[in-house]
Amino acid sequence: MNPVAHEAMPRLLATLALAVALASPTSAADPLHVRIDAAIDAKAKAEKVALAPPASDGEFLRRAYLDFAGTLPPVSVTKQFLADTSTDKREKLIDSLLSGPGYADRMADLFHVALLERLGDSPEWSKYLRESFAKNKPYDQMVREILRADAKDAASAGAAFWLSKRLENYGQNAVDYSALTRDAGRLFLGKNFRCCECHDHLFIDDYKQQHFQGLHTFFKNVYLVNAARMLVAEKVTAEKTPFASVFTKVPMTTGPSLPGLMMVDIPVFPKGMEFTVAPDRKTNEPGVPKFSTRAALAEQLPTAKNPDFARNAVNRLWFAVIGRGLVHPLDLHHSRNPASHPELLTLLADEFVAHKFDVKWLLRELALTKTYQRTSLVPVGTDAPDPRLFAVALEKRLSAEQLLNAMLTATGTGAKAADALRPKFLKAFANQAREPEDEVTPSLKGALFVLHDAAVLDLVTAKPGNLVERASKLSDADAATELYLAVLVREPSAEERAAVAKVLAKHPDKRPEAVGRVAWALLASMEFGVNH
Template sequence: MKTFSHIIALAFCATGFVSSQIHPVIIDNCTKCHGGVKQKGGLDLRTIKAALEGGETDTALIPGDPETSPLYQVVQVDSDPHMPPKKQLPVEEIEALKTWITKLRITPPKELALPDPLKPITTVIDQLIRAKWQAEKIAPARRSSDATFLRRVYLDLIGRIPRIPEINSFLADQNPEKRNLLIDYLTTTEEHADHLAQVFNIVFLDRAHLRKRSHTNRKPWLDYLRWAFKTNRQWDQVGRDLVLARPKSAQEQGASWFIHDQRDDHSQIATRVSRTLLGKQVQCAQCHDHPVAPEIEQRHYWGLVAFFNRSLNVKTPEGPRVAERASGGYDKFANLEGKTDQSQLILYSNKIITEAGGKQSSDSAELYSVGPPKQWFRKLKKGERLNKDLPNLPVPKFSRREAFAQSLTTDNPDFSRAIVNRLWALMFGRGLVHPVDLMDSAHPSSHPELLAWLARDFSNHHYDLRRLIRQIAKSTSYQLDSRPAPSAGQPPLDFFFARSLDKPLSAETFTRSLRVALGHENPNDETLRNHFAKILPELFADNFSPSVQQTMFLTNAPFFDKIISEGPLLSHLQNMKNPQALVHETFQSILSRAPEPIELERSLSFVDPNDKSSIQQFVWALLTSAEFRFTN
């Protein structure tokens, strides 16, 4: 597998320095005028190759010599011409550019050195993560305690904190394999399937879309997701279910909702498919080539739309479905300059799908393997929609969606890379490519060999999600403590995965954990979850910074007092007479651990078993603490 380090984005190497200091400077200050939208002076700064070729004058970069590199010269305080226009880069950014150009060396294409494909996943994960630590001289954190691991793995695998009996059972177990056994067990539970269904409901439809369509009945869709994860349906089959939207069994019927809920908005279908199944944001290439990722071109956007622009929502006796015509669909697009071009059924790999029999200008029954009814061919009046009941779902002999589904899931490394990266982010709090929906050359992988190896292994093992999740959870890297090693000095950057990252709980996980902490048997509460979804961080957020709104919402005493007072935990604690036992049980119920000696001392000075309000305030304090709201 080749990595073309001399032609892809300026962040061609994923070292901490380049990714954190050079890439943002180029993207934020240069590519608006020298990227996919504009190329003033004929200069494109999206790739090293283009920067070396230069524009109308000469090369923008001279590797190893910043003083004679125009890119460095034009950002000086007294330069003429001066870039960026009407702005002066900070001194530290100029110095970073100088350091980068000084160290820049152009390397020829090379093969990624991937480990033996027969090695166990955990071995490869730990081997490649450790290699990066050694290269960067990073000391990893120690292994997490059993209590920390237990809480983390419950939150990540079933979306809630453990209950006290589950805590006591695990901590008392002396089996050295107990962590692996617990991971294997949790990934077979109904709660694991429910948790993943909630996660991917948001991934596929996103919160904003779900709020906009909150009145819509999505039960068949959620039932499909639960069934897919409960039965460990192969991910390539899930991909086909979603984009083909042609169910063959009762269990598959809900998958049609993914496309049906876009209500014949073919552009939205294309962008949603690209983002969720390929990890690429393609909407930036609707009017021009991608501004910062040159491999994503305008023709890719319109090619992707073309795969879906014959689709239309219909009603059938089995429920809402997505039909497909055998002809039609606009097949030209224009750029910002007004130049038109012919759209093709083209993939990101630049593979072009040839339409069997050529493009059809008119519909006829001969073009279908499963024939549509007569009204299918009736010319519709302006504004009229074909939403009458159809006795069956028409199937064209050449189906663009079927051709796309086949290409999507067959020997397509982007398809495997996207789900591997998303699951890694779900478990670690950050993807190997970050953000997870920007898997392009402008956002290189922190560990390209690891991502490539995991994607290949995933496809070689029949797209087995459960196997992948289990092996990630069993890795040494996943089970590290969140506190940096004492010898680490400054905490290592997040993308080295040298410690467990502090992940904020999603609205779903927070709600389920809150109800478990308060003693409810059923952890689910849709109304409560919808409240928290308005202010808690998004799943797979680019960055997390707590807002004043979140703090105010979570520390709103009347709101939380009502929630706490309705939970069985409070009445149980208020009947306890031993203050030490009360504090221990509260800590275990909410934080899944025993209190530290200093915490016990301070808690005992506050809690009075004879004062019910002090107990309620104590519960409130732990529930609104950062420790409860984060995984570590």
């Protein structure tokens, strides 16, 4: 063989390998992100919808920072990233964000908003979430701790907040056990059984009254002893729950049970023997029953044996990162509302289980997909494709927490200001309690806050070292670049540079104020206000 042939061989082999890879379906040996893209590509191809090109570096950097660090990149990082010519810089960025200091905070915020739905907050709960994500606690363990709600277990005390908050009186109303049952189904199983309390669901055949009542039986004897201490206790469950459909009136009973799983047997103890620790009337200390439905739920729900658990968890993580659930709405998993990519949902769930519910691993795989890294720009002159195809990246809502962090970073304001500003940002940008924050919904109160609130205007007032002061000292062109890099994580176009210069030229004697107004307009813009 001559040297030329030698040289050509590897190239030929590589070409062949590429051709094979393109022609054949992906194999189990491929990393998950490759298999995800294969599924997304195949469906878009079948629907004859073109996939959008990759996001620009700036678009990607901004998106990943907001998703995994909960804020914007500092200008220095942006400049460095845009200048970096290495081919693996995106992967490196993802890894640095996932192991970075902002990761646990961002995840704590994300799960706080998703699981508490603005019902309230507590330092113990945030600490619990932060510490859990910092050590990448497996998600099944987290949900086990949340459902067990044992405030006396120092290692997971804050987890009790979820249940204790739902066991509080709501205004003058009694504890809303129906809502607790509904939310447990929605948030941990992806199934909203609200309409099945009194009868089988009227138009979702899969949802039965038995499902509601079975889940409800886990909770019905659980009660709150002390809200401040998040102390949850439990009465003895000795009998099945009787129920009957309001339509058929046929009497039925159920023990604690989850959809598709074996009903939990209720053990019977002789009278007086039901407690491991008997209640103490004098001190008002609640007893600990030998049979705890709460413990039974914590043991049974977040496991590999319960397919609903993993499917819901991966669907919600997919939603958080990609912008829309494979199953959407997130809490309506049922056979007549199938996933947009059914095999993909199964694959994600199986792999999540195989990786022992490793959240960070799954997020990394999602972030490495081409699907995640596509641009959100819809090709000019075309209508946006069906969002269920994931052919163009979807815009995601920024939480009040992300907006606050992003504004502080962009304006060069120290993180110390965050605590004072947080209540204002929550008021302006968070939904009402009990309303999921799962859509981009620009609001009047948000607009008025950005327009007129003294706190926002203060952020764009020149102060030593902040963005407006920095930019005021630069030439028009450099000021525009600095402002755009800080606020929008990209360079301005020539047209945008001209628009900025035009404003600045009008106010030579009041330059910091003019720069402040440009900074404000960028902060008030939609491009800043959503994760695109």
